[in-house]
Amino acid sequence: MHRHEDEFIYVLKGEIEVRLASQRLHAVKGGAVHLPKNIPHALHNPLKKPLKILAMAIPGGMEYYFDELEAALALGPLDDRAHNEISLKYGIEWLD
Numbered sequence: 007m008h009r010h011e012d013e014f015i016y017v018l019k020g021e022i023e024v025r026l027a028s029q030r031l032h033a034v035k036g037g038a039v040h041l042p043k044n045i046p047h048a049l050h051n052p053l054k055k056p057l058k059i060l061a062m063a064i065p066g067g068m069e070y071y072f073d074e075l076e077a078a079l080a081l082g083p084l085d086d087r088a089h090n091e092i093s094l095k096y097g098i099e100w101l102d
Contacts (some may be wrong), residue, residue, distance in 0.1 A: 009097030020057035
């Protein structure tokens with residue numbers, strides 16, 4: 007769950023299923039899904055074919071999360087504690 011930004015997913019190839027709180031959404035090539043901040047969500051590729059999406063986070067800043075995550079992974083495997091610590095710094099909370 008993202009605390010700071012909304013996400014917008016645009017399907018370039020394939021299909022995507024999205025769980026948004028208790029809702030189930032489905033988008034095919036050319037379709038889009040809006041994931042508001044503070045609402046739990048999960049993405050799933052229902053096909054056995056490659057999925058290609060364009061994901062946007064608004065407002066910007068999530069790129070710094072990926073930069074820090076990449077730097078940490080360059081030092082070796084990342085355990086759940088370290089991954090969660092980095093995530094929380096950027097307002098990202100992993101739910102079961």
